[in-house]
Amino acid sequence: xxxxxxxxxxxxxxxxxxxxxxxxxxxxxxxxxxxxxxxxxxxxxxxxxxxxxxxxxxxxxxxxxxxxxxxxxxxxxxxxxxxxxxxxxxxxxxxxxxxxxxxxxxxxxxxxxxxxxxxxxxxxxxxxxxxxxxxxxxxxxxxxxxxxxxxxxxxxxxxxxxxxxxxxxxxxxxxxxxxxxxxxxxxxxxxxxxxxxxxxxxxxxxxxxxxxxxxxxxxxxxxxxxxxxxxxxxxxxxxxx
Numbered sequence: 001x002x003x004x005x006x007x008x009x010x011x012x013x014x015x016x017x018x019x020x021x022x023x024x025x026x027x028x029x030x031x032x033x034x035x036x037x038x039x040x041x042x043x044x045x046x047x048x049x050x051x052x053x054x055x056x057x058x059x060x061x062x063x064x065x066x067x068x069x070x071x072x073x074x075x076x077x078x079x080x081x082x083x084x085x086x087x088x089x090x091x092x093x094x095x096x097x098x099x100x101x102x103x104x105x106x107x108x109x110x111x112x113x114x115x116x117x118x119x120x121x122x123x124x125x126x127x128x129x130x131x132x133x134x135x136x137x138x139x140x141x142x143x144x145x146x147x148x149x150x151x152x153x154x155x156x157x158x159x160x161x162x163x164x165x166x167x168x169x170x171x172x173x174x175x176x177x178x179x180x181x182x183x184x185x186x187x188x189x190x191x192x193x194x195x196x197x198x199x200x201x202x203x204x205x206x207x208x209x210x211x212x213x214x215x216x217x218x219x220x221x222x223x224x225x226x227x228x229x230x231x232x233x234x235x236x237x238x239x240x241x
Contacts, residue, residue, distance in 0.1 A: 003038035003066070005029070005112060005165075006091030010081055011043045011099040015052045018043065021099045022060060022067070025108065032109040041069040041099075042085040076179030083176055083183070094171050097163040107203045108163045114199050121170040121196035122187075125203040126158035143223055150231045151189055155198045160184040170196050182226040189230060 007025055011018040022039055029037050043057035054071035061069040070084045082096055093112065097103055107125050115123035127140070140158070147159050164187065173194050178186045191198055 001036075003091040004036040005034055005093045005095060006038040006040055006089035007095045007097060007108065008040040008042060008082065008085035008089055009097055009099040010078065010085070011041055011053050011057060012045075012078070012081060013051050013053060014043070014056075014099050016056060017101065018053055018056050018099055019060060021101065021105075024105045025097075028105045028109055032113075034109070034112070037066060038089065038091055039064075039067045040085045040088050041067060042081045043069060043071045044074045044081050044084060045071070047073045077181060079176075079178035079180050079183030079186070083179070086171065086176075092168050093165055094168060095163050095165040103162060104203060107201075108165075110201055111163060111165050111199075114201055115165050115167075118199055119197070120199045122164065122166040122191050123199045123201075124156065124158075124164040125161045126156070126200050127161050128202040128204065139220055143220075146224070146227060147185060147188075150227055151192060154188050154192045156188055156200055158200075159188050161203070166191075166196075170194070178226070180222055180226070182223060182230075185223070185227065186230070193234075 007029075009018070009022060009025065011021070014021065018041060022041060025039065026037075029035070041057035041060060043053040045051040045054050057069040057071050061067045068088050070081075070088060072084070074080065085096070086094060093115065095108060095112065097105075097108055103125075111123040111125060114120065140160070144157065144159055148154065162184070164184070166187075170191070174187070174190045176183065176186055176190070188198075
């Protein structure tokens with residue numbers, strides 16, 4: 001029987017912390033009465049690196065039939081990892097969450113309930129409180145502001161926030177292609193284009209411990225370039241129609 005909820009956990013370079021995070025997700029789901037679930041652990045790695053995450057996620061998957069994993073050499077960045085995880089997800093509802101400990105696992109249950117109770121196509125959080133510093137907060141404000149100028153009508157305050165949950169029916173209408181950090185924006189742009197119903201609830205975003213953020217200045221410029229490229233593509237499609 002297919003699971004009701006598949007949770008794709010992005011575990012890049014999490015190492016042993018992936019084990020603890022998966023346990024916290026499992027505990028939160030069971031406490032909420034969600035026992036028909038699947039965990040998809042994405043531990044893809046850079047060839048030649050000393051990343052132990054692939055071994056951790058393979059071990060977890062071998063010991064629990066409700067866990068599957070992707071642990072292959074990376075062919076892209078976060079977007080590629082997310083898409084590789086979604087390709088393994090078999091649930092009726094599909095959730096994506098970062099496994100770096102900045103997201104409260106309880107939010108997963110809250111937005112799952114929001115989606116089910118309101119009959120939404122997609123539900124997500126927005127980061128009302130952030131513990132990752134002024135620089136990241138300013139970058140997020142600029143990015144979200146520019147996003148809403150270029151793509152008015154998107155019913156979301158915080159485009160990149162996770163967790164996100166969407167129905168399988170909604171996901172199968174999308175054609176996600178991003179292999180980089182733009183994947184969250186691509187999801188929301190396509191949700192807008194498809195006329196999907198979207199709901200949001202606030203969350204606290206915790207500070208990152210144990211490592212530095214993977215988001216660099218180059219990634220910020222990549223965001224901006226992708227925003228403009230996607231906007232131009234939309235204009236061209238409308239002209240053809």
